[in-house]
Amino acid sequence: MIPLIQVESVSKQYNTASGKIPVLRDVSFHLEEGRSLCLAGESGAGKSTLARLLLGMEVPDSGRILFQGRVLGGKAHRRELKQFIQMIWQDPAVYLNPYYTVAELITEPMKIFNLGNGLFQRDRMMGLLDSMDLPGDLSARRPWELSGGQCQRVAIARALAVNPQVLICDEALAGLDIPQQARILKLLMHLRQRLNLTCLFITHDLSGVSRLCPEMAILKDGRIIEAGDTRQLMQHPAHPYSRQLIQSRNTPSDDDRLS
Numbered sequence: 001m002i003p004l005i006q007v008e009s010v011s012k013q014y015n016t017a018s019g020k021i022p023v024l025r026d027v028s029f030h031l032e033e034g035r036s037l038c039l040a041g042e043s044g045a046g047k048s049t050l051a052r053l054l055l056g057m058e059v060p061d062s063g064r065i066l067f068q069g070r071v072l073g074g075k076a077h078r079r080e081l082k083q084f085i086q087m088i089w090q091d092p093a094v095y096l097n098p099y100y101t102v103a104e105l106i107t108e109p110m111k112i113f114n115l116g117n118g119l120f121q122r123d124r125m126m127g128l129l130d131s132m133d134l135p136g137d138l139s140a141r142r143p144w145e146l147s148g149g150q151c152q153r154v155a156i157a158r159a160l161a162v163n164p165q166v167l168i169c170d171e172a173l174a175g176l177d178i179p180q181q182a183r184i185l186k187l188l189m190h191l192r193q194r195l196n197l198t199c200l201f202i203t204h205d206l207s208g209v210s211r212l213c214p215e216m217a218i219l220k221d222g223r224i225i226e227a228g229d230t231r232q233l234m235q236h237p238a239h240p241y242s243r244q245l246i247q248s249r250n251t252p253s254d255d256d257r258l259s
Contacts, residue, residue, distance in 0.1 A: 001032070001033075002068070002069045003030035003031055003032050003033075004031055004032060004033040004067065004068060004165065004166065004198050005030060005031040005054070005065070005066070005067055005166065005198070005200075006030045006065070006066040006069075007027055007028055007029050007030065007050075007054075007063070007065050008028055008063050008064050008065070008066070009026050009027070009028055009062065009063035009064075010024055010026070010027045010028070010050070010053065010060045010062070010063035010064070010065060011024055011025055011026055011027070011060060011061050011062045011063055011222075012024040012046075012049055012053065012058070012060055012061050012222075013061055022222055023046045023049045023222050024046045024049055024050060024053075024060075024222045025221070025222040025223045026063070026223065027046070027050065027063070027219075027222070027223065027224055028063075028224070029217055029224065029227065031166075031198055031200065032198070033165070033196070033198055034196045034197070034198055035198060035199075035214070035215065036192060036197075036198070036199040036200075036201060036212060036213040036214065036215070037199070037200055037201070037213055037215045037216070037217065038201045038202075038203065038206070038209040038212070038213035038215070038216040038217070038230060039200060039201070039202045039203075039216075039217050039219055040202075040203055040204065040206055040209070040216060040217070040218050040219065040245060041204060041218060041219035041220055041245070042204050042220075042245070043204060045219040045220055045221065045222065046219055046221075046222040047170070047202045047204075047219055048170055048202070050202075050219075051087065051168050051170050051200075051202060053065060053072075054072075054085060054166075054168060054200070055078065055081060055082075055085060055087060055168070056072055056073070056078035056081045057078065059073070067081070067084070067085070067166075082109075082113075082162075083113050083162045083163075083164065084164055084165045084166060085164060085165070085166040085168065086159035086160070086162065086164040086166070086167055086168070087159065087167075087168045087169075087170065088152070088155055088156055088159055088167065088168065088169045088170065088172045089155070089170055089171075089172075090170055090171040090172065090174045090175070091174075091175060092143070092148075092151040092152050092154065092155035093143055093144075093148075093151055095155075096143040096151060096154065096155060096158075097143075098142060098143050098144055099142070100142065100143075101139060101140055101141065101142055102129070102138050102139045102140070102141055102142070102143075102146075102154050103122070103125055103139035103140065105143075105154060105158050106125040106128055106129070106139075106154070106157050106158050106161050107121045107122065107124075107125050107161070108158075109158060109159075109161045109162045110124065110125075110161050110162060113162055115161075115162060115163075124161065125139065125157075125161070126139070128157040128160060128161060129157060131157070131160075131191070132153040132154070132156060132157050132187065133153070133187070134150065134153055134154070134157075138150070138154075147180075148175060148176055148180065149176055149180035149183060149184065152172065152176065152180075152184055153184070153187065156184075156187070156188075156191075160191070160195070164197075165197070165198055166197070166198045166199070166200065167191075167192075167197050167198070167199050167200075168199075168200045168202065169188070169199065169200070169201045169202060169203075170202045171202060171203055171204070172184065172188075172201075172203075173185070173203070173205065174205075181207075185211070185212055188201075188212055189211060189212050192212070199212070199213070201213050204245075206234065206245065206246055209230060213230055214229065214230055214231075215227070215228070215229065215230060216228065216229075216230040216233050216234075218233075218237075218239065218241065218242045218245065220239075220241050225239045225241060225242065226238055226239045226242050234246050
């Protein structure tokens, strides 16, 4: 079976006033349909650049990225990709339109892709709110009237509105307190299982990921330095940087947070 996503020897660099700076170096991995992968590394490791490449916002300097066996062509495929690959960004308050109500935020993607009529869209919006454990009357509020955790759940509902196959979470738990992080993690676990979602979870904080992602890759200075089974890697990391990243966790264990 062909993996849903294939990243093959991808490299990317940016031109700056001081010269060319490599961000990704010969990165390769694949992601099977319905599976979840944690891509871990500190800020500057190249994680968000890789996310932009997967979304078609940029193109690799070398190597290639395939979705369903077809090579992605950057912006030319970006609109098409949006229905199949959705992104949850780090700070929903930044990208959720503050002038839109929650109802408008969730129904907008359905309107863009002409998914059903107005009644269908409203019913689906209400169903998504319910699946996010959010009350229906929240639909009339705007992002600035919500808590950080509520904003993130609205962002997830918006991403799921078009029935994507892949959900990319880029530091989706950053800025949330520990109870909110645990709640979002449990929600993502439930959604992944119920909807058979393929998930790429990008993070620098490894707490909780072993329950959400059975596979992990560690990114350092634009290279994948170690990859494999998440629990095995976290218990017996081979690379010194991996050990440092794992030992830097300062929050309760996975089981404590998700119980």
